[in-house]
Amino acid sequence: MSRSIRLAVIPGDGIGPEVVAQGLKVLTAVLPSDTKLETQEYDLGARRWHATGETLPDAELESLKQHDAILLGAIGDPGVPSGVLERGLLLKLRFAFDHYVNLRPSRLHPTAETPLAGRPDIDFVVVREGTEGPYTGNGGSLRTGTPAEVATEVSVNTAYGVERVVRDAYERAQARPRKKLTLVHKNNVLVHAGHLWKNIFDRVGREYPEVTTDYLHVDAATIFFVTQPERFDVIVTDNLFGDILTDLAAAITGGIGLAASGNINPSGAFPSMFEPVHGSAPDIAGTGKADPTATVLSVALLLRHLGLDTEADRVEAAVAEDLAARDGSPRTTDQIGDALAALVSRAAG
Amino acid sequence: MSRSIRLAVIPGDGIGPEVVAQGLKVLTAVLPSDTKLETQEYDLGARRWHATGETLPDAELESLKQHDAILLGAIGDPGVPSGVLERGLLLKLRFAFDHYVNLRPSRLHPTAETPLAGRPDIDFVVVREGTEGPYTGNGGSLRTGTPAEVATEVSVNTAYGVERVVRDAYERAQARPRKKLTLVHKNNVLVHAGHLWKNIFDRVGREYPEVTTDYLHVDAATIFFVTQPERFDVIVTDNLFGDILTDLAAAITGGIGLAASGNINPSGAFPSMFEPVHGSAPDIAGTGKADPTATVLSVALLLRHLGLDTEADRVEAAVAEDLAARDGSPRTTDQIGDALAALVSRAAG
Ligand SMILES: CC(C)[C@H](C(=O)O)[C@@H](O)C(=O)O
Ligand SMILES: CC(C)[C@H](C(=O)O)[C@@H](O)C(=O)O
Numbered sequence: 084m085s086r087s088i089r090l091a092v093i094p095g096d097g098i099g100p101e102v103v104a105q106g107l108k109v110l111t112a113v114l115p116s117d118t119k120l121e122t123q124e125y126d127l128g129a130r131r132w133h134a135t136g137e138t139l140p141d142a143e144l145e146s147l148k149q150h151d152a153i154l155l156g157a158i159g160d161p162g163v164p165s166g167v168l169e170r171g172l173l174l175k176l177r178f179a180f181d182h183y184v185n186l187r188p189s190r191l192h193p194t195a196e197t198p199l200a201g202r203p204d205i206d207f208v209v210v211r212e213g214t215e216g217p218y219t220g221n222g223g224s225l226r227t228g229t230p231a232e233v234a235t236e237v238s239v240n241t242a243y244g245v246e247r248v249v250r251d252a253y254e255r256a257q258a259r260p261r262k263k264l265t266l267v268h269k270n271n272v273l274v275h276a277g278h279l280w281k282n283i284f285d286r287v288g289r290e291y292p293e294v295t296t297d298y299l300h301v302d303a304a305t306i307f308f309v310t311q312p313e314r315f316d317v318i319v320t321d322n323l324f325g326d327i328l329t330d331l332a333a334a335i336t337g338g339i340g341l342a343a344s345g346n347i348n349p350s351g352a353f354p355s356m357f358e359p360v361h362g363s364a365p366d367i368a369g370t371g372k373a374d375p376t377a378t379v380l381s382v383a384l385l386l387r388h389l390g391l392d393t394e395a396d397r398v399e400a401a402v403a404e405d406l407a408a409r410d411g412s413p414r415t416t417d418q419i420g421d422a423l424a425a426l427v428s429r430a431a432g
Numbered sequence: 433m434s435r436s437i438r439l440a441v442i443p444g445d446g447i448g449p450e451v452v453a454q455g456l457k458v459l460t461a462v463l464p465s466d467t468k469l470e471t472q473e474y475d476l477g478a479r480r481w482h483a484t485g486e487t488l489p490d491a492e493l494e495s496l497k498q499h500d501a502i503l504l505g506a507i508g509d510p511g512v513p514s515g516v517l518e519r520g521l522l523l524k525l526r527f528a529f530d531h532y533v534n535l536r537p538s539r540l541h542p543t544a545e546t547p548l549a550g551r552p553d554i555d556f557v558v559v560r561e562g563t564e565g566p567y568t569g570n571g572g573s574l575r576t577g578t579p580a581e582v583a584t585e586v587s588v589n590t591a592y593g594v595e596r597v598v599r600d601a602y603e604r605a606q607a608r609p610r611k612k613l614t615l616v617h618k619n620n621v622l623v624h625a626g627h628l629w630k631n632i633f634d635r636v637g638r639e640y641p642e643v644t645t646d647y648l649h650v651d652a653a654t655i656f657f658v659t660q661p662e663r664f665d666v667i668v669t670d671n672l673f674g675d676i677l678t679d680l681a682a683a684i685t686g687g688i689g690l691a692a693s694g695n696i697n698p699s700g701a702f703p704s705m706f707e708p709v710h711g712s713a714p715d716i717a718g719t720g721k722a723d724p725t726a727t728v729l730s731v732a733l734l735l736r737h738l739g740l741d742t743e744a745d746r747v748e749a750a751v752a753e754d755l756a757a758r759d760g761s762p763r764t765t766d767q768i769g770d771a772l773a774a775l776v777s778r779a780a781g
Contacts, residue, residue, distance in 0.1 A: 151728075165630075166623040174621070198547040217587070224624040227632065232591040234624040238566070242581040269672070272523070273566060274515040275573040275583040281514075282577065302679035305654070309547060309683040323618070329674060330651035334658040370493060371577060 087119035088389065090200065091150040091354065095128040097363025098373035098416075099156025105375035105384045105420025106154060109401070112424040113386070113394045127172055129160040129363070133391070138171030144179055152385050153356040156378065157363035170220060177213050180353035182346035184251050185213035185322075187329040187360065191294060191312075192406040195337025199312065205336055207315035210252040211325025213346055216276075218322040240276040240321070245283050251349060252319035263316035264288075265297040267304045267324055280321065285354040304328060308335055333360055335398050340373075341406075343380035343389060355388050357381040359372045371415035376402055394427075401426035436468035437738065440499040440703065440760035444477040446712025447765075448505025452722045454724035454732045454769025455503060458750070460555050460583035461773040462735070472499070478712070484553045487520030493528055501734050502705040506712035518666050519569060523676065529702035531695035532593065534562035534599050534671075535733065536678040536709065540661075541755040544686025548661065554685055556601040556664035559601040560674025561566055562695055564593040566627075567671040589625040589670070600698060601668035602640045613637075614646040616653045616673055629670065653677060657684055682709055689722075690755075692729035696737060706730040720764035725751055728772055745774075750775035 092107070094100035107122065125143060132138055149154060153176070158168050177185070189280060191197070191205035199205070221237035249266075256264040266284045270277025281298065288296050299307065301324045307314060308331050320328060333342035342360035359377030368372055380402055386395035401423050414422070441456070456471065463469060463667040474492060481487055493591035496502060502525070507517050526534070540546070548554070568587035590734035598615075615633045619626025630647065634642055637645050648656065650673045657680050669677060682691035691709035708726030716722055729751055735744035750772050763771070 112512070165620045165626070169620040170623065189639055217585075220623075222622075222624050223586070224628065227628075230591050231597075232628055234589045234628040236566075236587040236589075236622045236625045238571070238585040238587070240583045240585075242579050246579075269675075271514045271518040272672075272675075273571075273585045274519065274569075275571050276585045277514070279573065279576075279581055279583040302675050305680040306683040306688060309658070309680070310687075323621075325650050326618075326621075329652055331654040331680070334655040338659075339655060391644075 086118065088114075088152070089150045090120060090122045090141045091147050091153040092122050092124045093127050093153060093155040093282040094124065095156040095158045095363060096130060096160050097157055097365045097368040099158070099363055100127070101371075101373050101416045102359060102375040102378040103154060105416060105423070106378040108420045108424045109379050109398060109427055110382050110386075113390075113397055113427040115394070121202065128158045129163050129168060130161055132168060136310055138168060139175050144175075148353060150354045151389065152295070152354050154378075154382065154385065155296045155356055155358040157359065157361065159363050160365050174218060174220075176356060177346050180346075180356065181348050181350075182213045182353075182356060183248050184345075184347040184349055185211035185325060186345040186347055187211060187325070187332070188343065188384075189329075189332040189336045191336045192341065192403065194406050194409045195341065197335055197337050199309075201244055205312045207332070208317055209253065209313070209325055209329050209332060210248060210255060210317060210319045211329060212248045212320070212322050214322075214323035215240055224245075238273070238276055238321075238323075240279050242279065242283060245280055246287060249280075249283050249287050249319055252317055253287055253294055256294045256317040257291055259316060261316040262293050263295045263297065264320045265299055265304075265315060267299050267301050267320040267328065269301050269324070271300060276321070284319070288411075301328070305331060308332060329360060339377070341376050341380065343377050343384055345381065345384040347388060355385075356386075357385040369409070371417065373416045373418050375416050376406075376423075379420070397427050398423075433466065434466045436470055437463075437501070438499045439469060439471045440474060440496050440502040441471050441506040442474045442476050442502060444505040444507045445479060445509050445713060446506055446714040446717040448477070448507070448635060448767050449713055450717070450720075450722050451506040451708060451724040451727040452503060454765060454772070455727040457769045457773045458728050458747060458776055459731050462746055462776040464743070467740075477507045478512050478517060481512055481517060487517060488524050488656045493524075495685045496525070497529075497702060499703045499739065501703050503703055503727075503731065504707040504733065506708065506710065508712045509714050523567060525705060529695075529705065530697045530699075531562045531672055531702075531705060532597050533696040534560035534674060534692075535694040535696055536560060536674070536681065537692065537733075538678075538681040538685045541690065541752065543755050543758045544690065546684055546686045548658075548684045556661070556681070557604065557666055558674055558678050558681060559597060559604060559666060560678060561593065561597045561669070561671050561730045563671075564589055565671035580697060580731050581697065587622070587625055587670075587672075589628050591628065594629055595636065598629075598632050598636050598668055601666055602636055602643055605643045605666040606640055608665055610665040611642050612644045612646065614648055614653075614667045614669055616648050616650050616669040616677065618650050618673070620649060625670070633668070650677070654680060656747075657681060660683075667689075678709060688726070690725050690729065692726050692733055694733040694737060704734075706734040706737075720766065722765045724765050724769050725755070725772075728769070746776050747772075
């Protein structure tokens with residue numbers, strides 16, 4: 084039997100191409116010999132926009148659909164007006180491919196440089212809703228640029244959208260040793276959306292009697308991230324709160340250079356997309372200073388999503404081993420990628 | 433000449449009355465002999481709601497208006513449905529009295545218990561917009577409780593509302609040694625509100641050429657709070673981002689037990705309101721474990737707002753001295769209040 088993975092690759096801008104190259108290196112090294120990798124590269128991002136004014140043409144959106152998964156590096160540079168590529172490319176993909184589970188695991192690695200180093204085990208995963216909330220692009224501006232301007236942003240939340248992501252989070256909590264799920268929202272102020280989330284969270288919870296549940300306001304959650312992060316197992320939250328909390332999670336567990344994410348369509352109707360949480364970091368692009376680990380960990384999420392659990396485990400173990408061996412001596416992006424590729428090949432050996 | 437301060441006091445619930453008692457103790461001790469303090473207590477909060485179903489009757493709102501300032505302890509207990517007292521009392525006061533500057537200073541005290549202890553000086557202030565954004569209560573729910581429910585929350589932002597708070601923040605930055613102002617928003621996703629904020633921030637900035645400016649997305653800001661908090665001087669941000677960031681700020685600078693806030697109406701048309709950032713903490717109410725320092729620091733903000741700068745300095749110096757002398761031996765709420773009152777009296781001596 085032989086399999087093949089049709090992978091769309093969007094290297095993007097800045098350090099994007101550099102880290103994606105390492106991700107592909109490790110992916111190639113870890114795949115079993117009966118599995119073929121067919122990659123197709125898409126030229127999307129700031130460079131393309133500067134050249135043609137295009138963000139994501141329909142033809143390319145259609146073409147991307149034909150793949151099993153997407154690996155994305157990073158999008159954007161300071162020359163593109165804020166919002167153009169985010170709304171026109173990144174969020175367009177997440178919405179068009181109904182990536183309603185935005186999965187962001189956080190683990191405190193032993194040698195990670197963080198103010199929380201040496202604290203008891205931190206190992207939680209944020210299930211961030213990916214297709215609703217304040218990210219829908221609803222809203223607008225009236226009398227723009229005048230002293231009488233009114234600008235609105237509408238957070239849209241549906242029972243349909245909330246229930247499916249909450250259910251996914253319960254499934255993940257149920258499958259983990261601690262079986263704990265925390266809902267984070269702000270239901271004392273955003274009462275309409277907040278009560279929708281809380282009611283569904285409570286109702287679905289009755290189907291998962293083994294899962295311990297908890298609710299926190301988003302402001303209080305940030306405090307616990309700093310003072311007591313070990314209390315979290317699985318967190319489910321809205322699109323914007325998830326955005327904020329996962330950057331904070333990265334900061335406390337060793338930096339944005341280690342934070343992986345998967346934009347997942349669990350039904351499989353559309354390809355899921357895997358990307359490091361960090362941005363294109365134009366200031367260090369081309370210097371070899373970018374840490375490709377977040378991309379490599381995103382590759383692990385990709386493997387797991389495709390059912391290649393053994394290979395995903397192997398990639399995560401390689402990262403853990405590599406992090407444990409770090410002694411502060413500088414390595415290039417390429418060297419870290421080589422080291423990880425060697426570790427997964429040896430394990431496969 | 434003799435002056436008098438007409439102070440409305442809302443002790444509220446849980447530890448609220450305990451910490452407010454200490455705040456008043458220190459306030460009384462620090463006031464010059466020619467200044468009379470006339471307090472009037474208002475029975476508002478969870479206890480009142482349980483007893484009568486009332487949150488903030490019109491007559492009391494009118495009566496509160498007659499005061500020079502309001503000191504509030506904490507509101508709420510677990511028996512009140514989420515949102516009832518927040519929307520019906522706390523936010524109602526902030527909106528009715530047009531508290532558009534929600535001022536929240538953060539300072540890392542030498543002996544504070546935080547993962548960031550021993551880091552270079554952290555001393556910044558968040559100017560949180562207090563009357564707009566996602567806090568307006570706009571939005572609603574359709575087909576509530578059914579699988580077809582849609583719930584919305586509308587963030588409302590006006591040039592009028594944004595400009596006045598941005599201007600206030602520039603004034604504060606201009607008056608501080610470092611003269612640096614950072615705008616925090618999420619203008620790559622919330623493009624309408626985000627661009628309104630950014631445009632006004634840039635335009636008003638031209639009137640303050642000495643102030644160095646900076647922009648950060650809210651997610652990135654949480655990272656810098658953990659990794660590089662000393663980069664901040666004054667931060668101006670929207671109501672919800674400010675809520676989240678100031679709890680995080682409290683966590684990194686020694687805990688919510690030290691975080692003070694002022695809900696300020698700079699025009700003086702309505703009384704400003706001073707309150708600790710923490711909640712009513714029903715779990716420790718009555719045990720004497722509550723730290724009244726956040727309330728005492730809120731009293732310092734109150735004094736400064738009333739033009740009593742010397743007295744405000746004295747209260748802050750007393751807190752700094754008390755914190756520096758902490759050696760971990762437990763003290764009651766009352767003992768901390770006594771110590772601070774003694775320190776300010778000695779200084780006044
Ligand atoms: C770039 C931006 C649109 C994006 C988001 O807000 O989701 C990023 O911050 C992320 O977390 O993936
Ligand atoms: C209690 C709640 C309404 C309030 C807020 O969200 O503003 C609180 O968290 C605060 O920060 O003062």
